[in-house]
Amino acid sequence: MNHYYTTLLETLKTEPLIRKTVLTGEATGCEALFSQGKMVASLGSEGEAWEGEDLLVENLGSKIELVICGGGHVAKELYALATQLEMEISILDEREEFCNPTLYPKASLYCAPFGETFAKSQPWIKPFFVLVTRGHGFDQFCLEKTLALPHAYIGMIGSRHKVAITLDNLEKKGIPQQALSTVHTPIGLPIGAVTAAEIAISIMAQIIGVYRKEDNLVRLDPKLLRTIAERKGYILARVVKKSGSAPCDVGFQIAVFSDGTTQGTVGGGLVEAKAIAHAKEMLSSPALSDVVVEYGLDSSKAGSLGMICGGDVHILFQRR
Numbered sequence: 001m002n003h004y005y006t007t008l009l010e011t012l013k014t015e016p017l018i019r020k021t022v023l024t025g026e027a028t029g030c031e032a033l034f035s036q037g038k039m040v041a042s043l044g045s046e047g048e049a050w051e052g053e054d055l056l057v058e059n060l061g062s063k064i065e066l067v068i069c070g071g072g073h074v075a076k077e078l079y080a081l082a083t084q085l086e087m088e089i090s091i092l093d094e095r096e097e098f099c100n101p102t103l104y105p106k107a108s109l110y111c112a113p114f115g116e117t118f119a120k121s122q123p124w125i126k127p128f129f130v131l132v133t134r135g136h137g138f139d140q141f142c143l144e145k146t147l148a149l150p151h152a153y154i155g156m157i158g159s160r161h162k163v164a165i166t167l168d169n170l171e172k173k174g175i176p177q178q179a180l181s182t183v184h185t186p187i188g189l190p191i192g193a194v195t196a197a198e199i200a201i202s203i204m205a206q207i208i209g210v211y212r213k214e215d216n217l218v219r220l221d222p223k224l225l226r227t228i229a230e231r232k233g234y235i236l237a238r239v240v241k242k243s244g245s246a247p248c249d250v251g252f253q254i255a256v257f258s259d260g261t262t263q264g265t266v267g268g269g270l271v272e273a274k275a276i277a278h279a280k281e282m283l284s285s286p287a288l289s290d291v292v293v294e295y296g297l298d299s300s301k302a303g304s305l306g307m308i309c310g311g312d313v314h315i316l317f318q319r320r
Contacts, residue, residue: 244311
C-alpha cells in the first residue's frame with residue numbers, strides 16, 4: 001500500500017494534518033503532509049522548499065463519518081438523513097434484524113456485540129458517534145468506549161434522569177468530568193421532538209452545527225483514499241481553486257484509472273466530463289506532465305447545460 005496515503009489516513013485519525021502542494025513550475029504536483037510543523041510524508045520532491053506563494057496549503061479532515069450504536073427506529077430515520085447528506089455511515093447492533101443490508105444498504109454493518117466491535121481497530125476517522133441503543137446499560141458501555149476513541153462528536157439519547165445516572169456511573173469509574181461534559185446529552189437540538197423522525201432531525205441539526213464550525217477543513221473521502229493507496233497507474237484530478245458558484249469545492253477529487261473507471265468527483269457536469277477527458281489523455285500520453293488546468297463556466301454555457309452556477313474551477317492533474 002502506498003506509504004503516503006496510508007500515512008494520511010492514519011494521521012487523520014488522531015492529529016490535525018496540513019497538505020502543501022506545488023502548483024507552478026517543474027515541481028507542479030509535488031505534495032507533502034505536515035503534522036505539528038513536521039513533514040511526515042511526501043509525494044514527489046522531498047527537497048522542495050515547502051514555503052512560497054506557489055503552494056496550496058490545506059487543513060485536511062475527513063468526510064463526515066456517522067457511527068450509530070443501535071439499529072432501531074431513530075437509527076433508521078438518521079440513516080435516511082445521512083444518506084441524503086452523503087455521509088459515511090456505520091451501524092452497530094448485535095441483532096441481525098436491526099443490522100442488515102436490507103435496512104441499511106449504504107452503511108457499513110457491524111452485526112456483533114458492542115464489546116467485540118470496540119475491541120477491534122476500526123477504520124473510522126474522528127467519527128460522529130450517536131448512541132441510541134436499546135438499553136441504558138448498552139448506552140453507558142458505548143459511551144465509555146467512544147470517549148476513549150478520537151471523535152468529533154458524541155451524542156447519547158435518554159431522559160435527563162437516565163443521563164444523570166449514566167454520567168455519574170462513568171465518573172465513579174474514573175472518567176474525568178471534563179470529558180463527560182463534552183457529550184451532547186440529552187441528544188439533539190431542543191425543538192420539542194417527539195417522533196423518531198423528529199428526534200433524528202434534531203440530532204442531525206446538532207451534528208451539522210458542530211461540523212460546520214470547521215469551515216476551513218478540506219474533507220477527503222476515506223474510501224477514495226484507500227482505493228488509490230492500493231493502486232498504481234492512474235490520474236488524480238483535484239480541485240485546487242474555485243470562484244463563483246461552481247458546484248464543487250477545493251479538495252474535491254476524482255481518480256481516473258487505466259481501465260476507464262473512475263472514483264470520486266470534482267463536482268459533476270461539464271467540468272467533470274472535461275476533467276475525465278484530460279485525465280484519459282494523460283493516461284494515453286505518458287509524456288504529459290502534471291498540470292493545473294482552468295475551466296471557465298460562464299453563464300451562457302452553464303445555461304445551455306441546464307445549469308445556472310457559472311464560475312471558474314482550477315484542477316490539478318497528478319500522475320500516480
